[in-house]
Amino acid sequence: MPPRLRLRALQPSCWPHTWTVSPPPTIGLRVRARSYEHSSLHAPGTLHAQSGAPTSLAPTASPYSRHEFMACWHKASREVSPADLRYEGRDEIDTKYVIITQDLKVEKPTHKLRKNDIISRYGLLPRDLKALDSHILDVRPSLLVGRRSIVLCTPIARAVITHDRMVVVTADRTNPTCSNEGMAEIISTIVEVMRYLEMEATANLDGNDPRSPRDSPFELRALEAILLMTERGFKSISSELQARVYSTIPQLRFSVDALQLHDLLEAKRMCEDTLFAGRALQSALSTVLSEDEDLAAMYITEKIEGHTRATEDHQSAELLLEYYERRLDETNEAASRLSKMLVDIDSGIALSLASSRLRMGELDVQTAIFMSALTAGAVVAGLFGMNLENGWEQDPVMFRTVTASICATMSVIFALGWTRFNRARKSQLMLRHRTNGLYSGNQVGRTSMIGRDTSQVMGKS
Structure with a gap:
């Protein structure tokens, strides 16, 4: 150690017991605790800022922390009482429904559907009631074949079909998409279609005809009536969308208006919803068509009467589902082409706007x-x-x-x-x-090499 450094180390100010702790320098920064900033409009801080009323969830309008969020959650959980357990409400389906009997009479019960009664009477499983208990806007199209009933869910109606009756659930009690008049019109249409199918089946007394009474029981007529209404609705919506889009496209070639863009966006969303529902229903029909046991189990009347039907003997049910599956496929293809057209139009508008910005x-x-x-x-x-x-x-x-x-x-x-x-x-x-030239040159080079290799192989052969 150099002498100067050695003397510096021996000075009293460098001894440990003489050290003094100086306060840290302040530079005027305000310490702020880390917080969990929630972007949702339903956050407690946001709700408090909008209403202006004091609440226990958000004492201030600043972004709330995660600890405060979890504390509020625990507080709300501790306030649960046994009075909140209402099993009667969970055991019932609060929907508008009617019952169509075998002689085409319409019954309008006033009581709610009880899940236990449906399970015991129609031979369904508890998981099969998910489609009936869901909101009409959240229903996924499906077709379930049970032991004593068939469950069909479409965007138009939901139905439980047996050998002598059909329970039609048209809409929820709080659903604004279907009024009482619309519900009555739907039921009237179903009854008219089923009556026509019954008359047609009665006219064909030959047992070998697929439309004979033996191969067209009540359950298949009810199933065909709802499928016909659903397919007709899909086709009508697809035609309306095509007319709407084709009338908007020529106007977009000359000018881009905000109102036209809004109409185009609504048409695009409607087309996506229609395509999603149509493909889901087509997939449900295709799933049943791929299972011979399900097709044979659709003849519920014969099972109730004690007649046994072979697994391969399901010509009428198979023809029925194949027909509507093909019709839905045509409608879905039209909706798919329309969706691709809307995507191309959207890309063209984006390029036009980008060119204008440039x-x-x-x-x-x-x-x-x-x-x-x-x-x-x-x-x-x-x-x-x-x-x-x-x-x-x-x-x-x-x-x-x-x-x-x-x-x-x-x-x-x-x-x-x-x-x-x-x-x-x-x-x-x-x-x-x-x-672009390099990319095209690579493509041309690859094409020439492929052609050269092909010619060499042909020459060797």
């Missing part, structure tokens, strides 16, 4: 170049406009010289800016052209 950007750059040149001339003119004595006031040629110099400077600045702007734009175009 032109506006170029105009902005050109204006900036012109203003830069004008500002350079204005600076020189401002200096001479200060009326300071500089000895050039009496010179008859100096005014023309300064004016010419200012114009020349402005021209040079404008020329330099314009040249750089054109060079940058051309460099982007050349880079894009070279990229």
Whole structure:
């Protein structure tokens, strides 16, 4: 250790017992605790800020922390009482429903559907009631074949079909999509279709005819009536969407209006919903068609009467499901083409708007170049406009010289800016052209190599 450092270490101020702790320097920063910022409108802080009323969930309008969120959750959980356990409400389905009997009479019960009664009477499993208990807007189309009943769920109606009756659930009691008049019209249409199918089956007394009474029992007629209404509704919506989109496309070629874009967005969403529901129902029918046991189990009347049907003997049910599966496939293909068209239109509108933004950007750059040149001339003119004595006031040629110099400077600045702007734009175009040429060259090279290899193989053979 050098002598100077050794003496420095022996000084009393460096001993440990003489050290003093100095307060940390403050730089004026306010310490803020980390918080969990929730972007939802239903956050306690957001609700408190909107209502302005004090609440226990959000004492302040600032973003609440996760600890506060969990504390509020625990507090709300501790307030649960045995009075909240209402099994009667959970054991019932609060929906609007009617019962169509075998002789096509319509019954309108006033009591709610009890799940235990449905399970015991129609031979269903508890998981099969999920479709009946769901909201009509959240129902996924499905077709379930049980021991003594068939459960069909479509966006139009939900039904439990047996050998002598059909329970039709049209809408929830709080669902605004179907009124009492609409429900009555749906039931009337179902009854008319079933009556026509019964008359047609009665006219064909030959047992070998698929439309004979033996192969067209009550359950298949009820199933066909609901499938017919659902398929007709899908087709009508698809045709309406096509007319709506085809009437909007010619207007978008000339100008892009906010109202037209809003209509196009609504049509796109409606097309996606229609395509989703149609494909789900088609998938449900295809699933049943792929199982011979389910097709044979659809003849519930014969099972109740004690007749046994072979697993392969399901021609009428198979033809029925195949027909509507094919019709749904055609409607889904039309909706799929319409959806692709809407996506292409959306891409074209995006490219048009991007081109407009590019032109506006170029105009902005050109204006900036012109203003830069004008500002350079204005600076020189401002200096001479200060009326300071500089000895050039009496010179008859100096005014023309300064004016010419200012114009020349402005021209040079404008020329330099314009040249750089054109060079940058051309460099982007050349880079894009070279990229496309390289890609096309690679494709051509690959094609030539493939052709060369093919010719060599053919020559060897």
